[in-house]
Amino acid sequence: MAQPLVKKDDDQEDEEYSPFLGIEKGAVLQEARVFNDPQLDARRCSQVITKLLYLLNQGETFTKVEATEVFFAVTKLFQSKDTGLRRMVYLMIKEISPSADEVIIVTSSLMKDMNSKTDMYRANAIRVLCRITDGTLLTQIERYLKQAIVDKNPVVASAALVSGIHLLQTNPEIVKRWTNEVQEAIQSRAALVQFHALALLHQIRQSDRLAVSKLVTSLTKGSVRSPLAQCLLIRYTSQVIRDSSMNSQTGERPLSDYLEACLRHKADMVIVEAARAITEFSGVTSRELTPAITVLQLFLSSSKPVLRFAAVRTLNKVAMTHPLAVTNCNIDMESLISDQNRSIATLAITTLLKTGNESSVDRLMKQISNFMSDIADEFKIVVVDAIRSLCLKFPLKHRSLMNFLSNILREEGGFEYKKAIIDSIVILIRDIPEAKETGLFQLCEFIEDCEFTYLSTQVLHFLGNEGPKTSDPSKYIRYIYNRVILENATVRAAAVSTLAKFGSIVESLKPRIFVLLRRCLFDSDDEVRDRATLYLNTLGWDGSVGEIDKGVKEFLFGALDVPLVNLEASLRSYEPSEEPFNLSAVPKEVKSQPLTEKKAPSKKPPSFGVSANGPTSPVDAYEKLLSSIPEFSSFGQLFKSSAPVELTEAETEYAVNVVKHIFSGHIVFQYNCTNTIPEQLLENVVVIVDASEAEEFAEVTSKPLKTLPYDSPGQTFVAFKKPDGLPSTGRFSNLLKFIVKEVDPATGEAEEEGVEDEYQLEDLEVVAADYILRVSVLNFKNAWESMGPDFERIDEYGLGVRESLAEAVTAVINILGMQPCEGTDVVPNNARSHTCLLSGVFIGNVKVLVRLSFGIDGPKQVAMKLAVRSEDEAISDAIHEIVANG
Template sequence: MAESAHGVAPDGMKKRDEDSDDGMEFSPFWGIEKGAVLQEARCFNESQLDARRCQQVITKLLYLLNQGETFTKTEATEVFFSVTKLFQSKDSNLRRMVYLIIKEICPTADEVIIVTSSLMKDINSKIDLYRANAIRVLCSIIDSGLLGQIERYLKQAVVDKNAVVSSAALVSGIHLLGVNADVVRRWSNEVQEAVNSKNPVVQFHALGLLHQIKINDRLAVSKLVTQLTRSPVRSPLAQCLVIRYVAQVIKASTAESGGEGGERPFYDFLESCLRHKSEMVIFEAARVITDLNGVTPRELQPAITVLQLFLSSSKPTLRFAAIRALNKVAMIHPLSVTNCNIDMEALISDSNRSVATLAITTLLKTGAESSVDRLMKQITTFMSDIQDEFKIVVVEAIQSLCLKFPAKHRTLMNFLSGILREEGGFEFKRAIVDSILCLIKAIPEAKESGLAHLSEFIEDCEFTYLSSQILHLLGDQGPSTADPSKYIRFIYNRVILENATIRASAVCALAKFGQNCPQLRPSILVLLKRCLYDNDDEVRDRAAFFVSALQELGRDGDENSTTSSTLAKFDTPLGALEASLRAYVADERFESQAFDLSAVDHTPEAPPTPKRGAGAAKKKAAESASAPAPSVDAELESARALVASMPQFAHFGPVHKSAPAVELTEAETEYAVSCVKHVFTNHLVFQFKCTNTIEEQVLEDVSVGMELIEGEDGLFEEEDTVTLPRMPLNASGSTFVAFAMPDPAKHVAAKFACILRFTSKEVDPSSGEPEEDGYEDEYTLEDVDVSTLDLIKPSGTANFRKQWDESPEENERVDDYGLGTRESLEEAVDAVSTILGMAPCEGSEAVPPNARSHATLLSGTFVGDVRVLVRLNLGIDANQNVAMKLTVRSSDPAVSDLIHQIIANA
């Protein structure tokens, strides 16, 4: 094949270009075109075949096919029929190329019949090479309907004495399982016989096929695994397969028993494989043991011992495999790996950089606090010898180590700042900056040194993104430090020396110092005024805005003035702002009123839900395809903006929360009515969106009568009703009912009966105008429920622990609850979060696989701007029963009691 490939190169390519580098390599397939190759393929029809030339042409055809070149049906058919004529050649190399091209062309069912006889002749040939290749080709192109005709030959090939023929039949059987599994399942006896073959490759392929045949029968698989563990196979490859099948059985049995209930099955077999003579079997057994769910340190010890021996192996592959497995173990069981630290330290100087990087990161996970300084010295010399992709891994490991040992933050921060000044690409620099930012947020003591290192870094930073990110951080964190003035020089240098994007970021950072540091404000104004003459429009505009705002702030002398709030962070969700602006522009009533930013809902937008496998993705796609054009969120924002702008409700204050619309009528009824609940501080407004679907009828004076049928008296007091003047055919409009809530904290649950009242007028078909006289009518709607969940909106917090410590401890309420049987802790967390309507914080909603206990943090805001913080401590036993400890803190003790009441009544 090598000779064939080089024979394809045109003569012009045999000479190097005079202008090219001496070390440049050229592709032997350069300049190949489909049309020219198809012309060359006519050599297949010659009476005197040139085997070497035919091989070269087939090689070109295979190259074009593998490069994605498409052949028309006519071209493929012509090539196929020409190739079939090459079966008359006795050249073995050409015959192998014919097999390859037939497989790649994939002839149609009609064309397969033509070549079947030639392939069947080769299957019955005395030349084993022909037999094996003919089996592979025939099984890859044959139709499932014709498979039964050649089944007898394939079953004979499975038990053939020649290993090549037997392996070809077995591998073909694995592929045919997806085409016609019933036929392949009838080979079980022959495949079982092949499992006992003395040839290691045949045994390997036979075992793989036998497992695939029985894979849907768990009992049969369990029996097969039990049989194989009692009489081990000879082939190391097959033994590795057995170990993997054992791992699957262990996982299934552990899932059924809930991780409890006695000794782990087949563990003794896995432990015995650690003493196998083949290194691949030993490693496979060790890897499976370390990956077992809920593995104990005692079970890990034998596997760790053999992996430790591999660390000193002369083979790089063994060292890499062992250190990678230990690195994975160190994430969950770091103490079990500490005995290997001496061997791993020796690998820091390994010639294979992948091995050395894994050794460093593993040591950082397993090392004690006392060994940090020694490790840093070793890593310092190591970092200069590796590429950026390995450096990023080390930086991430150092970040984790610093979070583990906060007392060592000074040493680790100095190391990060040192490598930050070294040469490196953008991704490497960004990883270091992100790590320093993380440490600044997590370790208050590291704030001053971290900001100092980043300030020095931007003096020579060549990446605009990182400079802007650091300037933003300095603007946020710098004013609150002990000496904020020392950062002004670093920031203003960027205004003088950098590009327009960085200059604009620096102007914003300076303005934040001017806003939050009154003693520095005069100096900041001087620097900002210099920026008024900048060449860039954006920089000038920002400077002019901040100069004006800071001057007005200085005149007001009030840090809480309107100007101060203008300079504050813009925290309005853009989606809500867009929906409010669209409603403002579309509604005629807004023409005489200015847009009110305070009316926009400030609830943080929920993060996108992570995907959970292909099924969830397909379901999501189906839901998206069937959903109406306008999104539910957009409609809800539009409704919230509408009710917030109505003068009847202006004295209610800002909208706290709007609940999603609920349909109050069945589909395809005379009238379509939906209800949206808008919660204010001490009021509840029901918005009923009504649509008339009856032809030749107009509804006027539309309103909804509401009566409390469930709930305590005095919780709601009806204040106002806004009627809908007119509702023509297929036109929508809204009517409103407002209730006062004197004490929302006492609210638990309520239900209202609703009746749609209106005046119905017939429409004259000739004129299209409604008649003067009408009649009053009413239509019973579905009941509307109000729950405490309507009064709580999810609101995340960046620092849950700080918020928790600041909440009054005397308002804390603690109680234990049983949540019954659940599939997993993740399901229990989702259920409780949904019941409470609160947002998870700091990623605590993510439950580790097979976890037996978990803690989740929730945050929300109760009506009246009452911050509510919840800690959930959940545990699950062997019977899948979930117990929960619920701890609540808020600024109002009545709200804390109410949260517990929600769970108790759920």
């Protein structure tokens, strides 16, 4: 019995043995008193420092007092001649990083070491001193540092150069004076000195393109020794190539020969660096790519995981833009699917998914199926995303790809992973009509056994929108009603809504839906019962409503067209009264301009007493500001406020920008003025607006600004009347008029007498886009269909020669001032055609939807087909007019 017990003890001791077992901060700090002994025991002191460093390394912290005490004690150790101890002292000082007033204690000791005969002392003293020093001290030691940079001992030179790189962040003007020495160090025969010198010199000169270009050109002729320095030079070379390609449009890139030569370097790191630089050229040609891809392909079968990873990662990036260039590597890539390293395997798969052609899809899917079970969720999500884009690329292959998605949907997985799959299926259903029925069916199966409430409700919502439009809607009912029986209240409520959608669209199912909904009236949950009652009544189960009118459908399918944040704000400010809450009064402007949001508070004039507490959006702020001015209170609800338009050049005497506030029958220009001259005070500031080029507008009132002191922005307003509800446009010229008073800069007091003066501002235009609010719709297709073709207007336009398709799309969006939907403002690279969906609300609360189809031909001629649907014929025409005039 006794024997095993002893053995166990032994084991434990062995396992837990550590020289620092039971170490305790207080005790070690006590031990540190040995530093003060008159007869220093170097070994003992070293041990104590090691213990202190161990504590710090384990995450222990010293209080300010403790740190100071330790620091002062450690400084005593400079008396010892023991070099080992000295090393530990250097390390300790760096770890404690003493405060500025403490640094002075060690400065002289360190400066002595900096001039020591021992190289090790010199190098370390430089590093420590530069770490803890501040600007004033630096000027004292600058002379030594310059010497050190060209020291014949490479360790000393490197220490000074690396310190220089750090110091450049804090004291650039001092380090910049070392350029000559650094240049000399670049010629050093020591490999790492050259590396450090090159890094520092580039840092010093980085803002001077010409100097960097010269440096690179001279070094690429060959005299760079270490692979690390080569890597630096490659980075700087590609920077020079980037900069120069912006200036000249000649096809030939300078220095690309050098990069290509680096592909044959003997060090792997240089080859990888060069290959990566080449693949990242903007507009890289296949002739440039080929040599880089060839070397990377060789690395794919390397025995070193790091090298395989570097190669496959680079190729993966190339495959995003130039899939054809990578297809040669497909065979090597396929063997990497079974790589032990899962990062490599995942990168290989996603690369293959990008480069694969239609015929290889099936084989690839088979290989991936085996692989999916043993990788982590984060990798699976990457694969799912890649499969989705592959399916969009080869719609004919949707069967096997959807199959794959449904298989992995059935397997175990976390929320993010399942969500990625569901999102992918939804996107595929939306974009590939043939995949719809199978996809919906897979979703039905998924919710049969889904542990995530959020995903269940999402799927149910989607089923409600898409299910009724399929050939046999009745088959989905069972799955949906099962949710009502089996799930939690949130899912049950969602299922009730889905049932109602089926009932409203499919007339033949209506009686059966009523039966199911009536059962829900006895549900234990309030929300479920409420919804069932609501839908039964709106759908007319008691026969009171013969036909489902448009309003009901819109109620069921229409997305909430107000941003939820705005709705929340409006509901919060609603006070219970006789008057019901009005949903259409909720502001619809999407608050997506953080820049103006940040600017807004500073522009609020103190004189109007608008408090700046809490983050208020510009629209809210403008609304408050305008309603506080009695002259404008009769204008009604503010429809839209534009972003500020600058009316002056930057850095002029008076900075003025204008915000256009649109009301139904009025428009108010808010001129934000800033006086940038300290010696002036402006009074009675007004803007004289000439509206002769804006015939439909008539000035009604203006509100001058009494005083405009230096650097304290103020506002003046001018209001115009315009035809009610119409998108009137026009051009306004502006003249700033004011009285200038000189200000004595010493006292800050203004003189009594002022001089009248004026200042010409730039013209201001009111365009049709000012009358459109950017309001997004959640599901454009639904919105488009429910709008109906009654007021549809279609026409085609030639946009002439454009830089790219993306540029044309952005231009049209800006002209219209509408909200792009479903991410269609992004044009894929190299796309020849593109469809962009826009939505907005026109003045008078008229919803407008726009579908833009773009096409580009060889010589960059862009043509566009514009289809508009709105609730008003005149508005549809107006949209066309905007485009025709833009």
